[in-house]
Amino acid sequence: MSAPTPSPSSTPARMPVAFIGHGSPMNALEENRHTLAWRQFGAAIPRPSAVLAVSAHWYTRGLAVTAMEHPRTIHDFGGFPDELFAMQYPAPGSPALARRVQELLAPDPVAKDFSWGLDHGSWSVLVHVFPQHDVPVVQLSIDATRPPAFHYAAGERLAPLRDEGVLILGLGNVVHNLRTARWGPAAAPYDWAARFEALVRDALLRKEAAPLIEWDRAGEAAKLSVPTPEHYLPLLYAAGAQRPDDGVSILTEGIDLGSVSMLSFAAAPAQKRDLSEPRPA
Numbered sequence: 001m002s003a004p005t006p007s008p009s010s011t012p013a014r015m016p017v018a019f020i021g022h023g024s025p026m027n028a029l030e031e032n033r034h035t036l037a038w039r040q041f042g043a044a045i046p047r048p049s050a051v052l053a054v055s056a057h058w059y060t061r062g063l064a065v066t067a068m069e070h071p072r073t074i075h076d077f078g079g080f081p082d083e084l085f086a087m088q089y090p091a092p093g094s095p096a097l098a099r100r101v102q103e104l105l106a107p108d109p110v111a112k113d114f115s116w117g118l119d120h121g122s123w124s125v126l127v128h129v130f131p132q133h134d135v136p137v138v139q140l141s142i143d144a145t146r147p148p149a150f151h152y153a154a155g156e157r158l159a160p161l162r163d164e165g166v167l168i169l170g171l172g173n174v175v176h177n178l179r180t181a182r183w184g185p186a187a188a189p190y191d192w193a194a195r196f197e198a199l200v201r202d203a204l205l206r207k208e209a210a211p212l213i214e215w216d217r218a219g220e221a222a223k224l225s226v227p228t229p230e231h232y233l234p235l236l237y238a239a240g241a242q243r244p245d246d247g248v249s250i251l252t253e254g255i256d257l258g259s260v261s262m263l264s265f266a267a268a269p270a271q272k273r274d275l276s277e278p279r280p281a
């Protein structure tokens with residue numbers, strides 16, 4: 001006898017996949033148009049069984065995944081107010097999701113990690129997306145030894161998690177050049193930063209992989225926008241985990257400090273509503 005077909009209510013909805021430009025750690029404390037967009041995104045999506053976060057701030061040699069029951073909140077920054085250092089994001093972990101990530105990325109080895117936790121690339125955003133910190137969170141490191149195409153392909157390999165109720169979340173910045181930052185509340189964006197953000201935005205909306213993977217072909221704008229790759233690469237995991245029937249929503253965008261892009265996007269089955277707006281109460 002064949003197994004019964006699951007009822008719609010027992011079948012997890014396919015979760016969206018998203019990339020969020022995290023910007024300054026101070027966004028954890030602030031209310032602005034970007035953090036509002038993150039909150040609206042969290043309110044619009046189905047409740048995930050867990051989050052798989054790929055943060056710019058866990059950049060390693062080889063792959064690792066957090067496998068502890070209770071990941072610590074890491075304050076991996078300096079020079080900010082005591083209030084920020086006092087913040088905690090006590091979300092549970094998920095050893096089961098860590099094992100599933102290992103399965104999906106095999107035969108590439110993924111080490112189980114019991115010491116890292118949640119860095120500010122993750123928790124400064126998650127405090128807005130899931131403010132009750134009741135959704136389990138697992139972080140996957142970015143292997144610095146691999147080329148861009150590997151990271152996009154890793155997103156493709158992780159895509160089945162979406163049908164298992166897991167939200168795949170890339171966290172970084174499309175443009176991230178702090179050496180050129182303009183430290184003012186209304187700093188004008190550099191022309192090269194605005195051009196590169198627009199190039200990436202257009203490629204996302206067209207669902208074109210090549211311009212995203214081969215970003216360095218964009219010349220001087222790319223060189224200045226991505227002086228080091230760790231903040232850009234989380235975008236490739238989110239882009240790679242898209243499906244052909246996904247529609248793309250831009251959650252927020254714009255250049256902070258002249259040289260930090262806040263571009264954020266989500267992809268979900270096209271029949272679903274725009275994820276840049278909250279679902280009705």
